[in-house]
Every structure is written in C-alpha cells, then in structure tokens.
Amino acid sequence: MSHIHLPDGVIPTGWWLLGYIAAFVWLSLALRHAEAETTRRKLPFLAAMSALMLLTMSIPLGPLPFHLNLAVLTGIVVGPWLGFVAVLVVNIMLSFLGHGGLTTIGINTLITGLEVVLGWWLYHRLLGAWRLNWRALTATGLALLLSSTLAMSAIGLSTGVLDVGWHEHEGEQHVHHDITAAQPGDAATGANFLGLGSMGAVALILATGVAVEALATWVIISYVQKVRPELLLEESDL
Amino acid sequence: MSLKLAQVDYIAVSQRSFLHMWPTMPKLSGSMILLVGIIAASNLRQGAVLLCLLIGLLLSARLPVWLFSLALYPAFFSIPFALAQLSTSCAAAIAVICKAVSAALLLALLVASTPYPQLFGAMARALPPLISDALFFAYRLFFITLGSIQRLLLSLRQRGAFGRRNFVWSCRAALHALGYLMVNTLSISQRLDQNYRLRGYGAKGCLTTEKVAWRAIDGVLLVTLAVLVGGVLWLG
C-alpha cells in the first residue's frame, strides 16, 4: 500500500489529463520494449498477477485502514514493462468498483506503476547479489517509500492539501504562519496544530503500510522460493 | 471487494432492466456525458442534482441498493481533498465528496448493467490488443482464483490457522496461503496459455466478437441526456 485510489472529480482536470498522457507514453514504451514472443508467453502471468492483485486488495487487514497490493511482487515476476500493463488492467477494473475513477486511471497507474518499476529494478538489479527474500523485503520497502512520497507530493501540489496545515483564513485573507520562526505559544493556533497533527498521522499510516507490504512480500517470496524459485528469477539468471 | 465484483458480475448477466437493455456503446457514451457533467459541476447544488439523478436511475432500474456502497469508498478517499476545500466553505467540501460519490455510483451502474464481455468488448476498440486481451484473461482468472481462495480460506480455518493465540503464526499461515495461491494461479495461467497456443492464440486481440450496435433512438437519448446535464450545470 502506498497509493490512494484517487476518485473522479477531486483533482484538477489538468493533472488527470497529464496523468493520462504520461501513462500513455509509458505504456507505449512498455509495449515496444516487451518483445512479441516474451509478451505472448508472459501474458498469462500478467493476467494471473492482475487477478491476484485484485483478490489481494479485498483481504482485510484487521483494523488497519489499507490493504496489500502486491505491485512490487508483480514487477518481480513479470518485469517492469508488463508489470505496468498489469497495474493498468487492475486500475481499469478497480475504477468500476469505486476504487479510483475513470479519469484518474492514468495517474493511479503511474503511482502504482512506479512501485512496480522501482521494485523490479531494486530486486533484480541493485540488490541482485543479496538473498532472494532480503532482496524482496528491501526492494518493496524502498519502492513503496519512494512512490508514496512522490504520490503524496503530487497530490499535495495538485490540490493544495499540504497547504491546509500551514495557513488559515481571517475573513477573505490568507494568513501564512511561519511555524519555524514563531514561539511555540504564538504558533499554537488551531490550523497549525491540525496541520502538523494530520501530516504526522498520514506519515504514520504510510509507514505502517509500507512495513506491512514489505513484510508480506518477504514472507510470500520465502514461500515461493521453496516451491517454484524459477518464478522469482529473470530468464538471464536461469 | 472481490465478492462484490462477483455479485456485480452476476447482476450484470442475470437481471433485465432498461439499463441492461440499452446497447453497450450508447450506454458508455451516456456514461461519459454524465461523467463530464459530474467533473464540471462547480458547486454543491449541481453535484447533488446529478447524484439524485443517478440514485433515481438505480432505483428505477430496480438494481440492488447495496450498489450504493461501492460509491462510499471514494467518499473516504476524497476526504483529504474535501479538507482542502474546508477553508473555503463547508458546502465546497461536501461538493467534493458528492462529486466523487456520484462518479463512483455512475460507474457502478454501468458495470452492474453491462456483462463484462460487452463492456470490455466495447473498450477493446479503443485499447491496444495486448491490454484488451489482458483484461479478458485477468477477469476470467479472477473468477477461477476466487473459487480457489474461498476453498483455501475455509481449509485454513478448519485446520486452525487463524487462532487468536499466535498472531504472528496466523499471519505467516495466511501469507503462505497467498504464496500458494500465487503459484497455483500462475500454473493455471500456464495451462491456459498451453491450451490457447494449441488453438492458435498470438496475443493479437481476437478474444471477443462483440458488435457495436447503434439505433436512432440512442442518438435521441444521448442528446436528451446532454441537454439535461447541460441544463443542470447552467441553471445550478
């Protein structure tokens, strides 16, 4: 979990259009890079991982306000290009079920696709010398951290959500509080307190989500390693 | 959510409402008109009218009321964005949530009144062959795997995998089950691929034979809908 399923109608039109354009460009690259025979052979795996991602998202994690998504695991199994396609397929289906929206498929796919690509790169390239399960744990954690940070930044910039905690309205005027310079007593207005508290809560939820997903991927990889280790290796490693 | 997808799929193929009878392409076009209206809505009044219109469609088509619960997820996810509008006005914040809920309800109505072969078949005209085939494959595998996961969870529960005494052990058991499911699903997909290779499949998108049907009345309906949505936005 690192992403919010952005619904329709909440982010400015320019941003979701940009999301679609960027996703389209990435998809074109993905389709070109994935060679015909590899694509045909890996299409069933792509579809299987898409189905698994959909199923896994429905598994409740007790009181935790998020779910697993297996995006990094998808990247590990099918590669970065087809992994992006798998994420697109999942987001199309999720948009019909209230998890995301039709206009935000592009931006939702970019955010999750980033996890797939980062996860694949970290697992197969940067950490290639490590043991499989430690690779999975680290790759998942880092990929989710990076993609979550970028996602939150993008959402914050596009909607000004980040701005909530740092300013308040006095009538028609915006008043920005410089919380670094002010005395603790002066700056303890309701808006500032709320802002710091809400950002802290978001950071805590994200960190928990990243940890849970990384641990889950680690355990799953440990299992698959015993049963079908060839699924976790690239063809060049076999 | 996976069970909801199964339930929605069943409603789409088994019920017969006026929404089900409307051909897929005109229905998709009508949905796009409504979606544009929802996104363009700039205040709570416009958003609320469109939401009421959709609820009216849900009730008049005699679709299950629980479909509305699919529209509640976006309400949760739109809260951060609504908070950003709270400093402007309370109505603006509620309008954000209203728009998100309306858009989700619209798509829920679409998918609950259109069997997936027709829906994906219509979408396949605009998607690359690989994506449209992946959509069909993934949807089919989802239902094959759904049965497996239900049986697996039952088996685990019967064998005491989810006891309250050892939380860590239970989590490990559940994740191993997920690993098993992953391996099993990949094996199934390989067997599917074997069978389809035998039948000549080459990832060139020839899984569906859905035809596009347009009638004169569909044009009239779409124009009426566009005028209605335009009227709501203009007068609201």
Next chain:
Amino acid sequence: MAERLVEMHGLCHTYQDQTEVRAEGLPFVVKAGQRVALVGATGTGKTTLLLHILGLLRPARGQVQVLGHDPARDFGLVRWDIGAVMQNPDEQIIGPTVFDDIAFGLRARGLPLAQVQERVQAIAQELGLASLLTKVPHHLSGGQKQKAALAGALISRPKLLVLDEPFSGLDPNCKRELVHLICHHSEQLGMAVILSTHDLELVPEIAHRVYVLHDGQLVLSGSPEEVFTCVDQLRAANLQPPAVIQLGLQLVEMGLIAQVPLSLEAGKNLLKGTRVKVKVHR
C-alpha cells in the same frame, strides 16, 4: 492399412523439480479413425504423455511423431490438426462468452466471421449448447463447461482429438452423453481419439484399443476385451476391470456364457436362452 497418426516409443521426461516421468515398454500407436484409451492409476504419467503428443513438452529421451512430424519442433504445423480437451475445463475456457470461446480456434485461423458463426451454431446445436452461446463461462455447470470445451476442440474438425480425463467430476448421464458425442463425431469425421482416464467402466463403449500405463511402462495393449480380461496384470497396475467384465469372467468360468461381454447390453444378449438349474432347499 490405416495411416499411423501417432507413434511414440521410449518416452522419458524430467520436470523442473527433477521428477522423472516415463512411458517406456510397448510402443504407443494411434491410427487414423481409431479411438484409443490410455488408462493407468493416478500419477502414472498419462497427462505428461498427452502433453508430449500435443507438442507442449519436449522429451528428454524417446521419440514422438504426430502426423509425421515432431510435434514440439513443428508445433505450428501440427496444432491445426489436433483438438484437445484438458482435465479442468475451467482452465481452458477463456473466451468472454461461450460463443467467443468456441469460435476462437477458427478466428485464429482467419476464417470470416459469417462462416465462423455458421459453424459455431451448428456445433452448438449438436452438443446442446445453442441456448448457452451468449452465457458467461463462470456461470456454467461442470458438464456445460466440458461440452463447451469439447465444442471448441471439435469445431476445427481435427484429425486427432486428445482428451485428458474428460469424465472427471461429471454425473453418469453426462458421462454417457459425452461418450456418445465423442463416438459420433469420431465416426462422422474419421477422427482419431486419444482419451486418458482411470475410470474404466466407460472405456469398452468408446475405445477400439487400450493401453495400460504402470510404473513408467506401457505394460498392456490390445482391444478392451483383450486388456480387461488380464485381471491379474490390471490389478498389479492398481486398476480394477469394469464390473461387467468381472461379472462376465465369473459367468464364463461357471460355463453360463461363452465369452466375456463388454457391456450390459452384450451380457443380456449372451444370457438370453441360457437355462440355469436352481436348487431350492425346503
């Protein structure tokens, strides 16, 4: 002399987890128009053997020839003349609707849609699927899925039909219906059939020739009567002859009939006119 469609000898395959599956011993031969049953206990390698015939696996040792070609090497050539129905129909029906799945093979060959529609309608009528053509596969029953899979295999009028445990999970009526359909199409099209099963009751009704696979060896081959009367060898292979044959053997031993019947109907005919002395103890 009928053309030999399939010839296989001394097969050995090693899976990735190092499990070795062998089908050595007697040569496995299937002629044009012939229906062959491959029987053996669970786990003996029947499916592996069939996958080699379909060209989906390459043997580590041994030779496989299908229609005069190496099926793994000439997969693209051979596959158009083979139809297959695998063990789990759920894993081979992927078309969005029953119509799409049945039509798939013909559309993959590039036939015009009008011709495809005509042939799909025809095969659906024959198999009793006409009312199900617009249905979504995951709402079909097991028997309906099996028929849909069979329709998809038969529509391209193959020279060879390969069936892997096609009767598993079906009720007796469904099984009989499938047997009838397979025999009918085989005779109509002159199509050879290879059928793997561990349910021996139906084999005499469908097969001209039976091969028994046990412990990596093809140990028996012959007509159903020849094979199923070798009771000791069948039991050694963890198989039980069909009940009607076991009864027939007993009746032959008792001198009540002259030959072992292969079906209940044949048994009834053999018993007609037989006088039996009954001793009543008062």
